[in-house]
Amino acid sequence: MNRIVAILGDEILDSRGYPTLRVEVRLQSGIAALASVPSGASTGEGEAHELRDGDPKRYGGRGVLKAIANLEEIGRVIRGHDPTNQADIDRLLIEADGTETKSRLGANAIVGTSMAVARAGAQASGRPLYAYLASSTSANPASYRLPVPMMNVINGGAHAANSLDFQEFMIVPHGAPSFREAMRWGSQTYHALRTLLNEKGLSVGVGDEGGFAPNLAGNDAACSLIVEAIERAGFIPGEQIALALDPAASSFWRNDTYDLRKSGVGPIDSGGLQAIYKDWIKRFPIVSIEDGFGEHDWPAFQAQTAELGRSIQIVGDDLYVTNPKLIDRGVAEKTTNAVLIKLNQIGTVTETIAAISACRAAGWNYVISHRSGETDDPFIADFAVAMNGGQIKAGAPCRGERLAKYNRLLEIEREVAGQSFYLSPFAPVYSQSKDVARTAASSTAPGHDVVAVIEEASTARRCLTVAQRAAELGGALSLSALHICVDPAKLIAAAEEIDLQKMREMQEGTAQERLRQARYVFEGWLAFSGARVKWLEHVGNVTSSLIAEVEDAALIAVAQPHNLDSADALHAAIFNTGRPVLFVPTEGSLPPSLGEHIVIAWKPRTQARKAIMRTIPWLRAAKHITVVTVDEPEASQDCAEVLGILKDHGKSADVRHVRTDPGQHIGVRLLTEAEAVGADAIVMGAFRFGQIFEWVFGGVTHEVLRRTRLPVFLMH
Numbered sequence: 171m172n173r174i175v176a177i178l179g180d181e182i183l184d185s186r187g188y189p190t191l192r193v194e195v196r197l198q199s200g201i202a203a204l205a206s207v208p209s210g211a212s213t214g215e216g217e218a219h220e221l222r223d224g225d226p227k228r229y230g231g232r233g234v235l236k237a238i239a240n241l242e243e244i245g246r247v248i249r250g251h252d253p254t255n256q257a258d259i260d261r262l263l264i265e266a267d268g269t270e271t272k273s274r275l276g277a278n279a280i281v282g283t284s285m286a287v288a289r290a291g292a293q294a295s296g297r298p299l300y301a302y303l304a305s306s307t308s309a310n311p312a313s314y315r316l317p318v319p320m321m322n323v324i325n326g327g328a329h330a331a332n333s334l335d336f337q338e339f340m341i342v343p344h345g346a347p348s349f350r351e352a353m354r355w356g357s358q359t360y361h362a363l364r365t366l367l368n369e370k371g372l373s374v375g376v377g378d379e380g381g382f383a384p385n386l387a388g389n390d391a392a393c394s395l396i397v398e399a400i401e402r403a404g405f406i407p408g409e410q411i412a413l414a415l416d417p418a419a420s421s422f423w424r425n426d427t428y429d430l431r432k433s434g435v436g437p438i439d440s441g442g443l444q445a446i447y448k449d450w451i452k453r454f455p456i457v458s459i460e461d462g463f464g465e466h467d468w469p470a471f472q473a474q475t476a477e478l479g480r481s482i483q484i485v486g487d488d489l490y491v492t493n494p495k496l497i498d499r500g501v502a503e504k505t506t507n508a509v510l511i512k513l514n515q516i517g518t519v520t521e522t523i524a525a526i527s528a529c530r531a532a533g534w535n536y537v538i539s540h541r542s543g544e545t546d547d548p549f550i551a552d553f554a555v556a557m558n559g560g561q562i563k564a565g566a567p568c569r570g571e572r573l574a575k576y577n578r579l580l581e582i583e584r585e586v587a588g589q590s591f592y593l594s595p596f597a598p599v600y601s602q603s604k605d606v607a608r609t610a611a612s613s614t615a616p617g618h619d620v621v622a623v624i625e626e627a628s629t630a631r632r633c634l635t636v637a638q639r640a641a642e643l644g645g646a647l648s649l650s651a652l653h654i655c656v657d658p659a660k661l662i663a664a665a666e667e668i669d670l671q672k673m674r675e676m677q678e679g680t681a682q683e684r685l686r687q688a689r690y691v692f693e694g695w696l697a698f699s700g701a702r703v704k705w706l707e708h709v710g711n712v713t714s715s716l717i718a719e720v721e722d723a724a725l726i727a728v729a730q731p732h733n734l735d736s737a738d739a740l741h742a743a744i745f746n747t748g749r750p751v752l753f754v755p756t757e758g759s760l761p762p763s764l765g766e767h768i769v770i771a772w773k774p775r776t777q778a779r780k781a782i783m784r785t786i787p788w789l790r791a792a793k794h795i796t797v798v799t800v801d802e803p804e805a806s807q808d809c810a811e812v813l814g815i816l817k818d819h820g821k822s823a824d825v826r827h828v829r830t831d832p833g834q835h836i837g838v839r840l841l842t843e844a845e846a847v848g849a850d851a852i853v854m855g856a857f858r859f860g861q862i863f864e865w866v867f868g869g870v871t872h873e874v875l876r877r878t879r880l881p882v883f884l885m886h
């Protein structure tokens with residue numbers, strides 16, 4: 171056995187030039203593993219205690235020699251132990267310290283040791299750190315999710331001596347196809363921003379996290395500049411690159427107010443601050459706000475989450491300080507819908523993983539984060555991949571200590587090529603009226619509504635019945651029925667479209683007649699079912715009306731189309747809304763249940779992964795899940811990934827790898843298998859042919875939708 175034989179430490183300097191620790195763990199075999207400890211500036215009050223010497227003669231009292239001396243005692247406690255028993259070692263460290271905040275031995279000494287032990291364990295097991303840590307959690311080690319980087323391109327608050335009260339203005343290249351491309355997009359935008367600042371005669375000096383730190387006319391000017399830079403770099407704001415904020419509001423909480431004094435705005439209350447965020451969300455493509463309020467202002471967070479939490483990610487940092495107990499309270503009180511995760515806030519690897527488990531159990535997002543005072547240690551890059559949460563915050567694409575993390579992720583992405591994926595936690599919602607496309611709705615904030623699209627009277631009942639079942643199963647979601655009235659008289663559209671609609675009127679009646687029929691069937695169904703359903707009407711083009719009406723939808727139910735509008739609605743629902751769609755077949759009888767036994771049609775593609783992640787509420791409710799692959803060459807290996815995702819949500823599944831008979835279509839084989847196992851619904855990714863044939867579904871999707879008798883949950 172490869173036991174720990176020594177713990178050593180150095181007082182090194184961090185990115186701000188302040189002292190911090192580098193810990194070395196040595197094993198019997200000669201393995202030596204290092205870890206360096208980061209340090210925050212805008213720290214939460216409840217963070218584990220960073221032990222500083224307090225000797226004014228050395229580094230203004232910031233020396234860490236006491237913490238280093240404590241490594242001697244730590245060494246006595248864990249020497250002789252197996253480094254791969256991370257949880258045991260972390261427990262020993264916590265017990266040896268004996269205080270709530272790790273103040274006796276110092277959280278810096280403890281977290282440095284804990285991280286170095288993890289590295290030593292990985293080396294002893296002969297595996298890269300990300301793979302080693304992934305297998306120590308319930309995350310699925312068979313495939314790796316590369317995180318979407320949140321790059322802090324404009325610094326303010328406690329991280330820069332400028333006119334901005336808010337600490338971090340970040341770009342989120344979530345529309346990129348891979349992490350490598352996300353870095354390119356981010357870097358090009360960063361340089362476009364530099365050019366813009368230069369052109370405007372503004373400073374291009376950088377702050378603590380590598381973002382620019384100019385003096386601007388107001389906090390909102392930072393967002394405007396970033397949107398301009400995204401466009402200047404040739405990307406689409408929102409759809410390709412979104413914005414995220416970390417105001418770090420505890421840092422400007424003074425005398426019971428939020429004092430925006432750096433920008434000259436002065437004190438405002440939490441209502442005033444929330445009004446700013448609401449206004450910005452309308453003006454800028456913001457997908458995430460972290461620490462929008464001070465760490466003691468839990469009611470303000472709650473109100474913000476209630477108001478905005480269905481459309482953006484609300485992250486707690488100082489609020490939770492990576493403490494599982496505080497996260498549990500936040501979940502119970504619906505304070506946010508996501509958590510920032512910093513290893514040194516809580517002080518051990520094991521407790522950090524416990525904080526992440528609390529997020530997972532709640533279905534919340536989590537973002538692995540650096541600190542403003544960093545070192546060249548890329549530990550969090552491996553940690554973010556291992557924890558599978560899909561987001562990392564590591565500063566601007568500039569300054570060595572920030573790039574150490576991003577560059578390590580590039581290396582990991584290369585190493586796990588063919589076994590990795592890059593998947594945005596944010597769904598695109600295209601703006602109706604503005605030039606800036608907004609993105610909204612994180613995967614943990616899936617909306618609260620099932621919207622049944624009722625374009626044809628003949629299929630309306632069936633669509634409503636299946637949608638109602640789905641709403642019940644999905645956790646008592648509310649149900650709305652939507653009819654889009656494509657009225658040529660009111661259509662502002664190309665002449666050809668208006669002509670087409672007029673031709674339809676001759677066959678199917680006028681728009682008003684079609685609306686009346688749909689409403690009539692709806693009223694009849696409502697009286698019979700006794701359900702509580704909201705009726706929605708929208709006059710306009712199918713795609714834009716649908717996008718406008720499903721902002722809050724968790725699921726869109728659409729019946730098999732038999733006319734042009736419903737075909738358009740199905741297409742738009744799948745390809746333009748970023749929401750999961752429940753396709754309701756109209757031929758033959760429906761299965762007696764819905765979602766008791768779900769077949770997941772699996773192939774390792776982004777769409778299939780998204781389909782699973784976006785239908786988790788229904789998968790969680792299923793009594794039985796069968797994963798089916800058809801003609802997949804690496805089937806067994808690939809299935810480990812989907813099983814891992816299900817396991818994270820407390821579900822197991824049977825697996826069946828099947829092959830087509832000669833000449834048999836894959837879609838047909840899939841449906842045969844689903845019926846053979848007695849499934850009552852299918853979950854699958856929706857594919858289409860190339861962009862020029864955008865209106866045509868991909869082969870398997872087309873075949874399944876043409877022939878299925880089971881409802882199908884689809885996600886593009």
Ligand SMILES: C=C(OP(=O)(O)O)C(=O)O
Pocket residue numbers: 209210211212213214416418487510539540541542543
């Ligand atoms: C990274 C941050 O800053 P600091 O490390 O100063 O807390 C943050 O607030 O998210």
Ligand SMILES: [Mg+2]
Pocket residue numbers: 416418460461487488510
């Ligand atoms: Mg923060």
